[in-house]
Amino acid sequence: MALPEDERREQERRRIELERRSDIARGGGVWYAWWWVWFVIIIGFLWFVGWGWGGYGGWWWGQPRNAVVIQTPAGSGVQVLNASNKLAFVGQPFVIRRVPVQGKISGQSFWIGGNGSTPMLVVLEGNGNTTANANINPGDRVNITGTVEKAPPAAEAKKSMGLDDNAVKRLEQEGVYAQATQVQRVNNLGRTITNNNQANGNAYGSNPGI
Numbered sequence: 576m577a578l579p580e581d582e583r584r585e586q587e588r589r590r591i592e593l594e595r596r597s598d599i600a601r602g603g604g605v606w607y608a609w610w611w612v613w614f615v616i617i618i619g620f621l622w623f624v625g626w627g628w629g630g631y632g633g634w635w636w637g638q639p640r641n642a643v644v645i646q647t648p649a650g651s652g653v654q655v656l657n658a659s660n661k662l663a664f665v666g667q668p669f670v671i672r673r674v675p676v677q678g679k680i681s682g683q684s685f686w687i688g689g690n691g692s693t694p695m696l697v698v699l700e701g702n703g704n705t706t707a708n709a710n711i712n713p714g715d716r717v718n719i720t721g722t723v724e725k726a727p728p729a730a731e732a733k734k735s736m737g738l739d740d741n742a743v744k745r746l747e748q749e750g751v752y753a754q755a756t757q758v759q760r761v762n763n764l765g766r767t768i769t770n771n772n773q774a775n776g777n778a779y780g781s782n783p784g785i
Contacts (some may be wrong), residue, residue, distance in 0.1 A: 617737075648674040648689045652753070655694040655723055661751040664723040669753045673761055676715045681737040685711060687719070687753075694745070696752035697721075698736055710760055723754035 606747070652671025655664045677686040677694045688694035693713065697719060711717060729743045738746065746752060760768045 593771055599755075643696050646673050648672065650717065651784075653689070655751075655753075656687075656689060656695055661723070661749055662725065665725045665751055666673065667723050669719065669723045669755075670719045670720045673716045674719065676717060677714050678713050679711065680742055681741075684738070685713075685734050687717070693749065695749060696736075696742070696746055697755050697758070698724075698752055699755050701756075711758065716761050718757075718759040718761055719753060719755050720757040721750050721753050725752045727754055 577626075598733040601661050617707055638736070651667075652669045652674070655667075655669060658664065671687075674687045674689060677688045679685040680696075682699075684696060684698045686694040687697055700721070726746045726749065727735065729747065732738050732746055733781055736742075762768055
């Protein structure tokens with residue numbers, strides 16, 4: 576029969592052993608949880624650099640990707656586009672960058688306008704300068720340098736600008752148009768798009784670096 580002192584020692588030894596095993600179990604659980612966190616992080620990183628995510632990454636096995644960022648129109652011409660009374664700007668410079676082309680009327684004229692703004696007429700200045708030479712089409716973005724001019728009478732607008740009745744009516748409502756001395760087609764980032772016409776010196780206007 577074991578003595579009371581021996582029993583107490585045995586119970587103490589068992590208690591210590593149980594506490595030791597419990598500590599090991601708790602430590603193992605924490606390590607196991609952190610192992611899963613790092614595993615997910617590593618897998619996510621490998622996926623990002625391998626195939627990409629959200630328009631970025633994909634440098635190893637996927638195609639290199641760049642996020643598409645469409646720049647909004649900029650320049651003093653934005654104020655003219657958004658103005659309710661455009662006549663106040665007659666005779667002032669008109670400089671705008673990355674503005675969308677809403678529609679093309681002829682080789683000499685087209686409509687521009689940003690989101691929420693009323694389209695404004697642009698007329699190319701000079702013989703031989705046409706939207707075809709500048710390679711401008713609806714949906715393109717362009718940089719424009721010119722001046723704000725008062726709209727001519729309806730009969731003159733039809734003859735000199737090649738406008739139809741609807742275009743003349745819209746021009747009369749706006750009261751002004753942009754007489755462009757330089758037009759460049761640009762991409763969504765605002766970088767100039769070169770083409771054969773520009774290379775041959777037939778692009779509309781020179782490059783003022785706007």
